[in-house]
Amino acid sequence: MAEPTFRAPKGTRDILPPDSGRLRALIGEFARIAELSGFGEVVSPMFEDIGVFLRLGETTDVVTKEMFDFLDKGDPPQHFALRPELTASICRAYAEHRPVPPWKIWYEGPQFRYEQPQAGRYRQFTQVGVEVLGADDPQVDIDVIALGWEFYAALGLRQVELVINSMGDASSRPAYIDTLTAYLRDHRDELSAQSQVTLDRNPLRVLDSKRAEDQVVIDAAPSMVDHLNEECGEHFAVVRAGLDSLGIPYSMSPRLVRGFDYYTKTVFEFVGEALGGAQNAVGGGGRYDGLVEDLGGPATPGIGFALGVDRILLACDAEGVFAAPPPSVGVFVVDVTGGSHALDVCQRLRAGGVGADRAYGGRSMKAQMKVADRSGAPYAAIIGEDEVAAGEVTLRDLRGDSGQRRIALDDLVSDVRSLIQN
């Protein structure tokens, strides 16, 4: 094919109608549900001082090799990075503005990671999410998880499964990691070469391996939930009881460790069972009780989740739900007198709150009717010499079988409004 001179950068894409309308509708639905629960929106910068993200963990791939970073034109230049996720930005904002806790916020927007694109993974991707800062009550964990669960249901998704685990805290995790590391070292020879490397770098992450040869060792590995201290164990028990009482089904997985180092206590993931590819996590999150402090703020507990919009839409495709919204044009104006009358009629309709569109270029009636049909508009308003002379338009039903009739131009808006209402 004739290669275009420019194309969207690797891992990015143009979202065109009607998909763009669907994306917006999904975000709108999330906003509705989040605000119904008392969350307010935070719009934060698309890039931050790279230090904000370095706190995510020295062993996370997102930090070590997936950052889009750049120097600005200052003297000396400042080192920035496009945000690879939003939790860190939100914590930075909390430390900066010190809002009254608990701070319940939601967000949406693009994020950037420099990785190899594949099914359900892009270099620029969109997430919606919530964070609650300043509350360590396990009731918050339940509320947050339930909010995510409710959102998927609201979209019509049925094949979403919730997986939960507890990562412990600073007083219980180190001992567990020692136990786990000792176990994995004993079985080092049975692990894949890649997992052996992972073992030296971040033993927890070995539990996450999808490689078949690792499964036997992983299945028999000691699990974090068996090594929780009293406080973490109690916290986790309350969370589970809360999910049970809300009737939200879940499974516990000792292998769910998540990708960022900041997680403590509750972690969870929403898995889209309808997705065929390897990227089947449609959302995930957890508690991060030390992150705000790491970013220079006061010691502040926090919990939140991020849901992958691109993957959610793939899941909606797979399940055949959440179709694109219908076009908002109610009347397509066909003017065969030259086009200037369509100008006036469109303005009347729009001023009356009715979506209106028209053809350009003085095309034939047949051609204009074709465009009218394609537009998805339920009605066409036809203007010819006869109508102009009579101060009327011909209103034609494009979707039903009620035919067409001449009506006074002055009645057009009110007539169409009552027709569209029904």
Place this chain on the structure above:
RNA sequence: GUGGGCGUAGCUCAGUUGGUUAGAGCGCCUGGUUGUGGUCCAGGAGGUCGGGGGUUCGAAUCCCCUCGUUCACCCCA
């Protein structure tokens, strides 16, 4: 970063063991007498066969390189 698949009209794809001006469907445009779409019919526009090099009398078809894309690993939404 590593490995596999694929790159022919806007889209989905055919192109026989390499052989004359590269095809189909859909979409698009124009017609099918008086002002009418969604069905049907007839025309039409649109491609340097991703790019570069090589083999050959001759390459979309074979070889090499490159770019893009896609799937998977790593990791994540």
